[in-house]
Amino acid sequence: MVRCDFCGAEIEGLPYKCKYCGGTFCVWHHLPEEHNCLGLHKAVSTYALERAERLERAAPPRLRSAPAAALYPGEARDLAIGVAAVALAYLHPYSLTGALVALLVALTAYLPHELAHKLAAQRYGYAARYVLSRWGLLLTLLSALPFAPLRFIVPGYVLVSGYGVGRKENGIISAAGPAVNLAAAALLLLAAPASRIAGELVYANAFIATFNLLPFGPLDGRKIIEWKPALWLLMLLLAALLLVAGLV
Numbered sequence: 001m002v003r004c005d006f007c008g009a010e011i012e013g014l015p016y017k018c019k020y021c022g023g024t025f026c027v028w029h030h031l032p033e034e035h036n037c038l039g040l041h042k043a044v045s046t047y048a049l050e051r052a053e054r055l056e057r058a059a060p061p062r063l064r065s066a067p068a069a070a071l072y073p074g075e076a077r078d079l080a081i082g083v084a085a086v087a088l089a090y091l092h093p094y095s096l097t098g099a100l101v102a103l104l105v106a107l108t109a110y111l112p113h114e115l116a117h118k119l120a121a122q123r124y125g126y127a128a129r130y131v132l133s134r135w136g137l138l139l140t141l142l143s144a145l146p147f148a149p150l151r152f153i154v155p156g157y158v159l160v161s162g163y164g165v166g167r168k169e170n171g172i173i174s175a176a177g178p179a180v181n182l183a184a185a186a187l188l189l190l191a192a193p194a195s196r197i198a199g200e201l202v203y204a205n206a207f208i209a210t211f212n213l214l215p216f217g218p219l220d221g222r223k224i225i226e227w228k229p230a231l232w233l234l235m236l237l238l239a240a241l242l243l244v245a246g247l248v
Contacts (some may be wrong), residue, residue: 004036005024018051074153075129088140089144090151121173124162127160140154153208178224181241
């Protein structure tokens with residue numbers, strides 16, 4: 001018969017083995033503090049465990065590289081539909097040159113904007129995929145009508161998933177898209193005097209940047225202004241200047 005190492009009583013049923021000191025104890029003395037456990041110093045306190053968990057939750061995500069071509073099932077299809085919708089929105093006037101400009105706008109302004117969001121989120125270790133928006137896609141397609149007064153380029157967005165996305169990370173991820181458009185518009189501006197198509201692309205990139213920098217709803221501007229208002233204002237002013245330059 002097995003006896004308790006502390007009180008010497010016979011143990012009925014299965015004995016309790018202490019994981020700290022290795023002794024065998026009865027139901028009354030199985031807890032470390034009940035048998036004056038010599039190995040209790042090896043235990044981690046509940047407070048220490050809770051503190052470690054809080055620190056882990058509060059810690060910012062570490063940067064890590066993500067494969068540039070990491071696409072989820074169906075994401076390439078959604079991107080293709082989004083690009084096609086943007087091309088249709090820019091198709092007017094209906095001509096061969098107009099079709100070329102529309103396609104270039106979709107491929108060099110809209111697509112890089114969304115991929116920049118995705119890659120920035122992946123850089124911070126978050127899952128990110130491009131998804132279509134039902135109402136956004138409808139608004140974009142309505143913008144393709146010749147009598148549409150405004151263009152709404154919102155067929156989809158990059159959905160970022162992850163625990164505890166901080167304000168800074170959210171701001172950087174949001175700023176990545178307009179930053180790509182501003183850089184593209186600035187570079188294309190150099191070629192605009194010699195190329196009408198380059199001028200059109202300057203305007204398109206500046207327009208997409210300006211629209212997304214508006215500080216409303218789910219647009220990038222609201223998340224950037226919550227992180228760094230001065231950066232948001234600087235980007236908005238630059239986008240406005242490039243927008244005017246694209247019209248000249």
